[in-house]
Amino acid sequence: MRILVTGGAGFIGSHLCGRLLHEKHDVIVVDNLITGSLDNIAHLAGREDFHFIKHDVSNFIYIPGKVDIVMHLASPASPNPNSPFGYPQLPIQTLKVGALGTHNALGVARAHNASLLLASTSEVYGDPKEHPQQESYWGHVDPVGLRSVYDEAKRFAEAITMAYHRYHGLQTHIARIFNTYGPRMRLDDGRVIPNFLCQSLRGEPLTIYGDGNQTRSFCYVDDLVDGLYKLLLSEEREPVNLGNPNEISIQQLALTVNHLTQNPAGIQLLHDQRAPGDPQQRQPDITRAKDILGWEPQIDLEQGLMKTIEDFRRRL
């Protein structure tokens, strides 16, 4: 198959490209590199089955030749307002790639009679009032809040993807991706695992915004990519949660990271500096992914963190 991957130079996108090439597909990456990086795909450069186009998918794109599958991953994804690569610093680009970008990606799929997989997000659930989140939960999102540039763009992306399926008969898939981590995350991404790894490897105390009792569930990127690939091979059209249901508090995570990196500097709680809209809990219910795709994460947090620490140590 010839597969177009928007955002293929990003963290998840680049791992996905590796998997697709391993599965003997041809891959075309479209990425504007505002949060992605050529470093992530440098090891793929020069292969005959791999092509890179520097382009913003929010603007019209024409792909010559046949396209069998479009995978739309392009988007800033870090909620950290202090990172230059967080969506709060890239609000208009984030809104555009979610709406105009998804519209263009669907247009490419339709023109080529290709299928499309949308990389959506657990952020469509917002600050959830149900826990864990099932796909049937409608979410709790402030349409005009600071995080709406990402959350509403992705909710719109889901709506237009379902509309292309329902009304144009396009074969579509929607993955709701929960927190994912692994090698090639930006060091300055601003999300908690890169922050903790950078701090611990520098021997600094790990900074926690809030009381540390907020929980997250972290999925190792290889597991996530496996879920995306299985979803792609399925006939499922409704959204499917992909994430690791093992919940951990941010404080526990910090202690684990310090343990694995043998960082003696401890943790630092910044009680009053919780980001606005930061959800208290976020945990996927992956019953549907198990039932429909036969998928569940295989790599536990310590294993995944060790691989990620290796990569961060090399890059720091």
Next chain:
Amino acid sequence: MRILVTGGAGFIGSHLCGRLLHEKHDVIVVDNLITGSLDNIAHLAGREDFHFIKHDVSNFIYIPGKVDIVMHLASPASPNPNSPFGYPQLPIQTLKVGALGTHNALGVARAHNASLLLASTSEVYGDPKEHPQQESYWGHVDPVGLRSVYDEAKRFAEAITMAYHRYHGLQTHIARIFNTYGPRMRLDDGRVIPNFLCQSLRGEPLTIYGDGNQTRSFCYVDDLVDGLYKLLLSEEREPVNLGNPNEISIQQLALTVNHLTQNPAGIQLLHDQRAPGDPQQRQPDITRAKDILGWEPQIDLEQGLMKTIEDFRRRL
């Protein structure tokens, strides 16, 4: 002022144009006429202070000369899946005008250093779990449901409008418009008041989908337009509900319409035919509009219905 009104040939848009011209503004209407009609603005044609451009605002538009204000009203707005003019029959156009259209309208405003008013909707609250709806309520919307083509498009429109205000400093206004009725509604619009008026004026029984206990709050169009104009003159950037808080059941409405039209045919309850996603209750809390704009509806339901009945009688 020179004011661009997208959707100005629609029901609310055309009444708004009349008011703006009355207030001595110059008006340019952009409308693709897929749900609007030239009949609605025929009485304005030929005026020097009024211009019409047939164009889909979902595609890029360049407006020569100065623009002081952009009012983005363009969108299909009827939820009736049986009407050819309901958004369920126009899903992709509805998604596009909410996202790409709003993006283009914001682009025009930014290029001209103009302000922008977004016509949003009570549908951003979805099937609400709080009653009445205050602007602070985040809503209850299924992102992949049949109504998401309208609801999520408008939520996205709000998000990108706030983003242009926050990050580009654009002077913006967001009106959340609740059910509005009056002369010039399409006879085949599919919403309840046009349906009831057509049936009653034909001497037919009024069809109610469901048990008739679902409630609505209906605002007469002149009141609504007055609210939009007051919002336009204000400095308010956060969403403001505009609607009539007087709640009435659909059954009560039917009895009132039959009384006013002296229709002896009664009502017909179709218990099992309630449209999916049809909210049980919808009522605006207009405290903010009262406080900030000094606005509240002046025209009661019987008065408004009489004016609307006159117009429908003439057109039928």
